Amino acid sequence: MAHKTIKVGLTGLVLSLAFGGLLYSTMGEATEYYKHVDEVMTQPGDWYGKKLQLHGYIVQDSILKRKNSLDYKFKVHSNGHIVEATYTGVVPDTFKDDAEVVLKGTLSSDGFAVSPNGVMAKCPSKYEAKPGAPTS
Amino acid sequence: MAALGSYLLLFTFMVAAYAAAASVAGARRRNSRLIESGIGAFYLVAALMTVASGVIIYAFVAGDYTIRYVQRYSDSVQPLFYKITSYWGGLDGSVMFWVFLLSLFGSVAVRVNRERHRELMPYVVAVISAVEMFFLFLMIIHNNPFETYLTQTPTDGRGLNPLLQNFYMAIHPPTMYLGFVGLTIPFAFGLAALITGHLDDSWLRAVRRWTMFSWFFLSFGLTLGMIWAYEELGWGGFWGWDPVENAGLLPWFTATAFLHSVMVQERRGMLRVWNVTLVIITFLLTIFGTFMTRSGVVQSVHAFGDDPALARLFLSFMAVVALFSFGWVIYRLPLLQARHELDSWVSREAAFLANNWILLFSAFFVLFATMFPTITEMINGERLTVGPPFFNRWMTPIGLMLLALTGIGPLLAWRKSTIENLLQQFLFPVALALAVSGGLVAMGVRVWSSGICFALCGLVFGTIAQEFYRGANVRRGMTGTDLFTAMVGLVGRNKRRYGGYVVHLGIVLMFLGFAGEGFSRDEQLLLKPGEEATVGRYVLRMDAIRVTDDGQKQMVTAHISVKDTDGADLGRMYPAKWYYRKHEEEPTTEVGIRRSFAEDLYIVMPAFELADQTASVEVHVNPLVNWLWVGFGIMALGTGIALLPERALSFAAARMPADAVTASLLAGALLLAPAVAEAQHVDGPASQLQIFSKEVKDVTRKLACWCGGCSKLPVGDCACGHCALVKKEVTQMMDEGRDEKAVLAHYVTPPTEHSQDDVHRGESGHVLLSEPPDVGSGRLAWLLPYALGLLGLAGAGMAAVRWTRRPAVAVAGGPSTVVAPELQSRLDDELRDLD
Numbered sequence: 001m002a003h004k005t006i007k008v009g010l011t012g013l014v015l016s017l018a019f020g021g022l023l024y025s026t027m028g029e030a031t032e033y034y035k036h037v038d039e040v041m042t043q044p045g046d047w048y049g050k051k052l053q054l055h056g057y058i059v060q061d062s063i064l065k066r067k068n069s070l071d072y073k074f075k076v077h078s079n080g081h082i083v084e085a086t087y088t089g090v091v092p093d094t095f096k097d098d099a100e101v102v103l104k105g106t107l108s109s110d111g112f113a114v115s116p117n118g119v120m121a122k123c124p125s126k127y128e129a130k131p132g133a134p135t136s
Numbered sequence: 137m138a139a140l141g142s143y144l145l146l147f148t149f150m151v152a153a154y155a156a157a158a159s160v161a162g163a164r165r166r167n168s169r170l171i172e173s174g175i176g177a178f179y180l181v182a183a184l185m186t187v188a189s190g191v192i193i194y195a196f197v198a199g200d201y202t203i204r205y206v207q208r209y210s211d212s213v214q215p216l217f218y219k220i221t222s223y224w225g226g227l228d229g230s231v232m233f234w235v236f237l238l239s240l241f242g243s244v245a246v247r248v249n250r251e252r253h254r255e256l257m258p259y260v261v262a263v264i265s266a267v268e269m270f271f272l273f274l275m276i277i278h279n280n281p282f283e284t285y286l287t288q289t290p291t292d293g294r295g296l297n298p299l300l301q302n303f304y305m306a307i308h309p310p311t312m313y314l315g316f317v318g319l320t321i322p323f324a325f326g327l328a329a330l331i332t333g334h335l336d337d338s339w340l341r342a343v344r345r346w347t348m349f350s351w352f353f354l355s356f357g358l359t360l361g362m363i364w365a366y367e368e369l370g371w372g373g374f375w376g377w378d379p380v381e382n383a384g385l386l387p388w389f390t391a392t393a394f395l396h397s398v399m400v401q402e403r404r405g406m407l408r409v410w411n412v413t414l415v416i417i418t419f420l421l422t423i424f425g426t427f428m429t430r431s432g433v434v435q436s437v438h439a440f441g442d443d444p445a446l447a448r449l450f451l452s453f454m455a456v457v458a459l460f461s462f463g464w465v466i467y468r469l470p471l472l473q474a475r476h477e478l479d480s481w482v483s484r485e486a487a488f489l490a491n492n493w494i495l496l497f498s499a500f501f502v503l504f505a506t507m508f509p510t511i512t513e514m515i516n517g518e519r520l521t522v523g524p525p526f527f528n529r530w531m532t533p534i535g536l537m538l539l540a541l542t543g544i545g546p547l548l549a550w551r552k553s554t555i556e557n558l559l560q561q562f563l564f565p566v567a568l569a570l571a572v573s574g575g576l577v578a579m580g581v582r583v584w585s586s587g588i589c590f591a592l593c594g595l596v597f598g599t600i601a602q603e604f605y606r607g608a609n610v611r612r613g614m615t616g617t618d619l620f621t622a623m624v625g626l627v628g629r630n631k632r633r634y635g636g637y638v639v640h641l642g643i644v645l646m647f648l649g650f651a652g653e654g655f656s657r658d659e660q661l662l663l664k665p666g667e668e669a670t671v672g673r674y675v676l677r678m679d680a681i682r683v684t685d686d687g688q689k690q691m692v693t694a695h696i697s698v699k700d701t702d703g704a705d706l707g708r709m710y711p712a713k714w715y716y717r718k719h720e721e722e723p724t725t726e727v728g729i730r731r732s733f734a735e736d737l738y739i740v741m742p743a744f745e746l747a748d749q750t751a752s753v754e755v756h757v758n759p760l761v762n763w764l765w766v767g768f769g770i771m772a773l774g775t776g777i778a779l780l781p782e783r784a785l786s787f788a789a790a791r792m793p794a795d796a797v798t799a800s801l802l803a804g805a806l807l808l809a810p811a812v813a814e815a816q817h818v819d820g821p822a823s824q825l826q827i828f829s830k831e832v833k834d835v836t837r838k839l840a841c842w843c844g845g846c847s848k849l850p851v852g853d854c855a856c857g858h859c860a861l862v863k864k865e866v867t868q869m870m871d872e873g874r875d876e877k878a879v880l881a882h883y884v885t886p887p888t889e890h891s892q893d894d895v896h897r898g899e900s901g902h903v904l905l906s907e908p909p910d911v912g913s914g915r916l917a918w919l920l921p922y923a924l925g926l927l928g929l930a931g932a933g934m935a936a937v938r939w940t941r942r943p944a945v946a947v948a949g950g951p952s953t954v955v956a957p958e959l960q961s962r963l964d965d966e967l968r969d970l971d
Contacts, residue, residue, distance in 0.1 A: 019497075023504075026526065026529060026530070027522065027526070030522045030523065030525060030526035030529070031508075031520045031521065031522055031526075032520065032521050032522070032523065033518065033519065033520055033521075034509055034519035034520065034521045035519070053521055065743065067745065068662055068745060068748075068750055068752070069662065069752065070660055070742065070743060070752045088660075089660065089754075090370075090371070090660070090740060090742040090754050091742060092369075092371075093370075093722060093723055093724055093725050094722065096721060096722070104523070117371070
């Protein structure tokens with residue numbers, strides 16, 4: 001019995017170490033910081049080049065679209081801080097003024113460059129919206 | 137109404153409390169009257185919840201906007217169907233719907249098992265009642281769906297977002313709930329077994345059907361979610377590893393694991409602690425899934441509420457459940473000793489064990505990655521997230537391993553496989569897998585994950601085919617019928633095993649769909665009028681952008697002609713944007729999809745310029761994606777077979793004329809054929825924009841659309857582009873003065889003398905009569921459906937008579953009396969597995 005326990009324990013240990021190591025090593029490149037606009041824009045320099053998921057609200061009347069293209073330029077704010085973002089591609093139906101969005105991409109001195117398919121607007125849901133948040 | 141509802145909930149809570157208390161007390165005192173009264177109260181809960189559901193549905197239909205919940209999720213113009221489905225539209229109602237389903241399921245489970253598992257019943261009742269009490273408490277304290285406005289009452293409701301007034305979205309949540317709620321029943325039986333100490337395998341037998349049933353609905357709900365995402369959201373994919381999607385997937389993993397490990401316990405008496413643990417974990421994950429989507433603990437693109445009070449309630453409930461259940465597991469450990477040890481790693485039980493580990497690992501991996509932002513925030517205040525690529529990187533090899541095990545598991549013998557039977561079993565499937573890989577290499581496929589996936593699909597397919605063939609062959613030798621009848625008989629004899637193989641086949645097809653993703657491509661294009669663009673083997677040309685209005689919404693539709701690179705016309709596609717009245721700010725994107733089994737052409741139009749008629753479109757080519765839905769259909773069939781009552785399909789057990797089964801199943805398959813064809817239906821708004829005279833309509837209704845996708849709808853009623861052309865042609869001919877007969881004759885070549893069938897290919901090769909002419913052989917075609925209906929009725933009657941006469945049949949002697957003992961033992965060996 002003791003022999004078996006040791007065997008099972010060792011196997012478990014080796015397996016969990018292996019998986020833990022693999023998980024850790026693959027994690028590094030896959031992680032992104034999840035931040036609100038104000039958290040980032042107080043010290044923007046610290047975040048240049050880091051992979052970010054930026055949470056905020058679209059500034060009213062800030063969405064500009066280049067004619068005959070899918071190039072967008074818009075501003076996102078939260079708690080009084082604003083960042084300008086650029087994006088090329090398809091935006092969700094709910095992407096509009098005041099919408100709550102999460103943008104994937106990187107920050108630089110030119111603003112926030114959203115990566116392809118990096119715009120997520122809050123899905124209109126049957127379920128309760130956060131009190132006070134836009135209802136879409 | 138509102139007051140009635142609220143009091144009903146309060147009263148139900150009390151009744152549930154009584155049911156729990158009376159059952160436990162009755163069981164401890166061995167007082168059967170007390171137990172009976174507990175069960176009675178338990179049924180009463182179901183009755184009360186039914187009434188409460190009736191009340192809320194009535195409030196929705198009658199438009200009682202004094203009730204907040206009703207006001208919030210419906211309005212007076214909403215169609216009746218969506219008024220009813222608004223019942224589970226929001227959090228409050230969905231909790232109530234949950235309790236309603238649980239009370240119904242619980243009552244059925246108790247009713248069915250009352251005699252057979254008498255000793256477990258009081259505790260099953262108590263556990264389910266306790267869960268009901270938690271959710272009722274939640275409703276009464278925190279989310280009362282019957283809450284009213286205190287001061288002023290709005291005159292109309294706010295209405296549901298039009299995006300969600302969608303058929304899939306209406307049935308997707310209840311399907312998920314059916315799965316989630318159903319998994320409470322195995323948990324209740326498991327816990328009852330732990331508490332009473334009746335830890336033989338009888339509780340497993342009581343719950344395996346429930347688990348299978350719930351598992352099916354969970355799979356169905358997940359598939360519906362995928363279809364919705366694919367067809368409505370317009371990003372070209374079907375699974376985005378969103379926390380809400382993952383919440384549904386977690387219990388699916390553990391329930392799948394449980395369905396497999398149950399067999400090891402039934403067969404070999406092993407994994408007993410493991411099974412009971414799995415049931416508990418599965419239940420916890422269903423609660424966790426509900427909690428995760430509703431509490432805002434994980435940031436998700438679904439705008440769910442951020443509700444700390446609700447989160448605390450759920451967390452406490454989960455903690456109590458976990459402590460209580462695992463406490464009992466530890467207490468009962470001595471009774472849960474395995475009867476056997478693992479004999480060899482090359483055995484069926486070892487394969488099941490590996491399958492369980494991988495499934496459980498998947499569940500924990502997905503859980504971990506979903507919770508990762510919350511975990512990191514708790515540890516160092518920094519919210520870190522991981523995206524879909526991370527999930528895919530891990531889940532792809534995990535999925536492939538599971539697929540491999542699906543192929544390997546059934547080939548291994550219980551206890552220990554010898555080298556000899558390994559060779560005999562693996563030869564064909566492995567050869568098939570190798571042949572597939574060879575073919576792929578020859579074809580120049582260089583996507584590793586997909587290539588391996590295809591090869592493994594070959595392996596699993598080989599395994600299933602071999603199992604069916606060998607089983608049926610043995611049976612054929614025994615019963616002397618043809619191979620196909622033998623196969624049906626085989627399935628009838630051991631529904632769970634062969635139903636399971638059919639499910640595996642469905643999984644294989646679904647994996648084909650996943651593997652296809654490796655070859656998908658997408659491009660963003662700017663299309664100007666008349667300009668052509670090439671994507672893959674398709675050439676797209678923008679014809680026009682048109683604006684139409686149907687009263688409910690304004691539709692901006694791009695008309696895009698599609699050709700293949702050889703210049704053959706593939707029809708038109710119509711991606712669109714719809715602007716609903718009152719919701720002009722939120723246009724919905726309507727995807728143009730051209731389906732085929734090989735690949736989907738999927739066009740989205742996110743932006744357009746009406747003035748210069750240009751559109752920015754995103755084009756996806758998604759190979760094999762339709763196999764996902766087909767695979768699910770097969771899976772549903774397999775689950776259906778496994779769930780059939782004991783003696784169903786016994787008609788094929790050799791007392792019917794040998795070929796009857798083959799013939800009737802073929803007839804059945806033919807009846808199903810139109811449903812399959814429908815999967816390729818290509819909708820187009822063309823017909824909405826054209827007006828034809830009544831004469832033209834009458835004539836074209838007699839012709840069938842033969843474009844391959846419209847399930848042969850009458851041309852007059854069909855909306856596809858092809859039919860629009862035909863209608864135009866007919867208009868022209870009628871304008872030229874040809875009469876109806878002449879027009880029909882134009883499309884229909886007269887049947888030759890020898891042709892017995894009623895398929896008359898027209899000169900265009902595309903259009904055929906939609907109804908057979910009421911003369912000659914045509915009359916036969918008219919009769920066929922009725923004949924088939926009568927046949928089915930007769931079959932059902934015969935089955936009913938047979939089943940009621942069962943004992944007599946057994947005495948009269950089945951095939952077993954005439955079978956050589958050696959064959960019988962071989963067959964028994966084959967069939968005893970798993971059941």
